[in-house]
Every structure is written in C-alpha cells, then in structure tokens.
Amino acid sequence: MKILTYICTRGRYDSTLPMAMLSLINQTRRPDKLIVFDDNTDQDKRDPRQMEHYMYLFKLMEQKGIPWEWVWAKKLGAHHSHEMANTAGFDLAWFIDDDCVAEPTCLEMLLKEMHPNVGAVGGLILQPPAAPLPSGLENNKIHRLDLPNIQWFVWDGPSRPVEHIYSQFLYRCDIVHHDLRLSSVVFRGETMFTHSLLLKGYQLLVTPKAVTWHFQTSGGVHSGQKQENWAHDEAIFREWLAFAEKGRKIFVFNGGLGDHLMALQALEIPKGAIVSCCYPDVFKGMDVEVISIAAAERIVDINPYDVYAWAGRRQWTGHLIDAYKALYAELHR
Numbered sequence: 052m053k054i055l056t057y058i059c060t061r062g063r064y065d066s067t068l069p070m071a072m073l074s075l076i077n078q079t080r081r082p083d084k085l086i087v088f089d090d091n092t093d094q095d096k097r098d099p100r101q102m103e104h105y106m107y108l109f110k111l112m113e114q115k116g117i118p119w120e121w122v123w124a125k126k127l128g129a130h131h132s133h134e135m136a137n138t139a140g141f142d143l144a145w146f147i148d149d150d151c152v153a154e155p156t157c158l159e160m161l162l163k164e165m166h167p168n169v170g171a172v173g174g175l176i177l178q179p180p181a182a183p184l185p186s187g188l189e190n191n192k193i194h195r196l197d198l199p200n201i202q203w204f205v206w207d208g209p210s211r212p213v214e215h216i217y218s219q220f221l222y223r224c225d226i227v228h229h230d231l232r233l234s235s236v237v238f239r240g241e242t243m244f245t246h247s248l249l250l251k252g253y254q255l256l257v258t259p260k261a262v263t264w265h266f267q268t269s270g271g272v273h274s275g276q277k278q279e280n281w282a283h284d285e286a287i288f289r290e291w292l293a294f295a296e297k298g299r300k301i302f303v304f305n306g307g308l309g310d311h312l313m314a315l316q317a318l319e320i321p322k323g324a325i326v327s328c329c330y331p332d333v334f335k336g337m338d339v340e341v342i343s344i345a346a347a348e349r350i351v352d353i354n355p356y357d358v359y360a361w362a363g364r365r366q367w368t369g370h371l372i373d374a375y376k377a378l379y380a381e382l383h384r
C-alpha cells in the first residue's frame with residue numbers, strides 16, 4: 052500500500068519543524084512520499100532551499116529514496132492541506148503536527164493495526180514528562196469531549212477502539228473528507244474527520260505502541276487566531292454531529308438544470324432523503340425533503356458533492372450520469 056506522510060506547518064521553521072521532518076524520514080517503514088504543507092503568511096514565508104538545516108534533510112531524503120515535496124499551502128487553515136493530502140492518490144496517509152517527533156517505529160506500529168475493517172489508527176501523543184493513564188478513563192467518546200483523551204497518557208496492552216482520534220493518525224484516503232467550512236483554527240476538524248470514518252462502518256483504533264512526542268512551542272497554526280473562530284467551529288461541529296448521527300441521506304445538486312436532470316436519471320433517491328438543489332421543481336412529487344444550497348451548507352460541507360471536482364480528481368472520461376452514480380456510491384457507502 053502506498054503511504055503518504057505529511058506535515059502542516061506555520062511559524063516553526065527554526066524550532067520543531069526540522070525535528071518533525073527528521074522523525075518521518077527515519078521511520079523503520081519508509082513512507083512512499085513526504086510532503087510539507089507550508090502555511091506561513093507571505094510576510095513570514097521563507098525559502099527552505101536557503102536554510103542550511105533543511106538542505107541536509109532534503110539530501111537525506113534523496114539518499115534514502117524518499118520522494119518529497121514542499122507545498123505552499125492556501126493559508127486558509129490546515130484542513131485545506133489535509134484535504135489535498137487526502138485526495139492525492141495514495142492508499143493511506145499519515146501526518147504529525149509540526150511540533151511533534153515520532154518514534155522510529157511509529158508508522159510501522161500504526162500499519163500493523165490497519166486491518167481491512169479499520170479506517171484510522173492513532174498513537175500516543177505524549178508531552179514529557181508523560182503521566183500514566185488514569186484509572187477508569189473512558190476510551191475517546193464523541194459525546195464526552197470534556198474528558199481527557201487517552202492518547203495523552205502512557206499505557207500498554209492491545210489497541211483500543213475509540214470514536215474519534217486526535218492529532219497524529221494513519222488513515223484510509225479519499226473515503227471521507229475534511230470539512231472545509233471550519234475556520235483557519237480547524238477546531239474539531241480531526242474529530243469530525245475520524246468520526247466520519249466510524250459512521251461509514253470502519254473501526255477507529257488507538258495503539259499505545261505508536262508513540263509521538265509533543266514538544267509544544269510558540270508558533271503553529273493556532274498562532275494569532277481570533278477567539279470567535281473556536282466558537283464558530285464548535286457550532287459547525289454540533290450541527291454536523293446532530294445531522295450525521297440521524298443517518299439520513301443527503302443529495303446536493305449545485306449546478307444547472309441539465310445537471311439536475313442527469314442526476315435524477317442516474318440516482319435512486321430514497322424516500323425521506325434530503326435533496327439540496329437549485330431547481331426544486333425537478334423533484335416535485337417525490338417523497339423527499341427539498342432544501343436550498345444555503346440550508347445544506349449549514350449541516351454539511353457541500354464540496355465533496357461537486358461531481359465536476361470529483362471527476363477532475365479521477366481524470367474521469369465517462370458519461371456524467373455514470374460519474375453521478377460513482378460519486379454517490381462513494382459518499383453513501
């Protein structure tokens with residue numbers, strides 16, 4: 052299986068980013084590619100080819116046969132970079148934060164737990180000196196985000212099933228998508244992404260054998276963020292979770308009349324489904340709830356429902372009707 056490793060970074064050129072990169076380079080299971088998504092502002096952006104310590108890392112990757120890429124990110128938040136990685140054509144993707152250092156066997160240990168029914172595997176994210184796991188602490192529950200995360204503590208034994216994973220994890224690509232409605236602080240983003248895999252029927256695991264050390268320092272993607280961004284993202288998360296757990300199917304048609312007619316021909320829209328569209332008369336008489344595009348944007352990120360973007364990523368050459376069928380087979384599997 053082809054594995055992409057990547058880091059989203061901001062403000063840490065001269066502190067923890069080089070250590071994070073070196074820890075990915077020195078994995079016992081070498082990645083098939085390493086990408087750094089540079090989210091620094093234009094004012095702070097620097098050319099890594101002009102920094103001596105990065106030149107050593109680039110040469111080391113070339114020596115070890117690890118293809119690498121330095122990508123100037125969109126400056127809209129790490130979730131946009133995560134989604135670029137998610138749809139880059141790899142089987143699996145693994146990332147760590149730019150203030151983390153992974154143990155050399157981390158990727159190898161995560162991969163051992165990636166069975167066919169597993170959607171994502173996380174490891175321990177330890178800030179030294181790390182404390183042992185408190186007795187009786189629940190495994191990560193989606194409705195108990197007030198509790199400490201089991202990834203923050205030292206423990207041993209078999210992997211544990213969880214309902215969401217934080218920070219570093221290995222995941223199956225292009226099955227679910229990062230919610231691009233979130234602000235640049237991306238609060239709850241990893242929780243929403245991993246829980247979406249659970250809702251698709253995949254298992255989520257945390258293994259204590261994959262260890263990453265968290266060296267929290269200044270800078271990072273949360274630096275300079277407005278306080279209201281956290282409240283904005285929390286509101287999106289709560290609405291999304293309330294909708295997602297109902298299990299209702301949603302169809303989004305944000306195109307022309309011809310697109311609506313082809314979608315109607317292509318898809319079997321079940322009774323009780325939600326249809327978000329621009330031409331509601333197309334679905335008149337059907338036993339569905341018809342809502343506006345704006346209403347859909349309040350409960351889901353509509354970007355994954357864009358059939359043209361989906362077809363472009365896959366270099367689709369078939370009929371649009373078949374593209375609709377394939378897109379919704381993925382979205383609703």
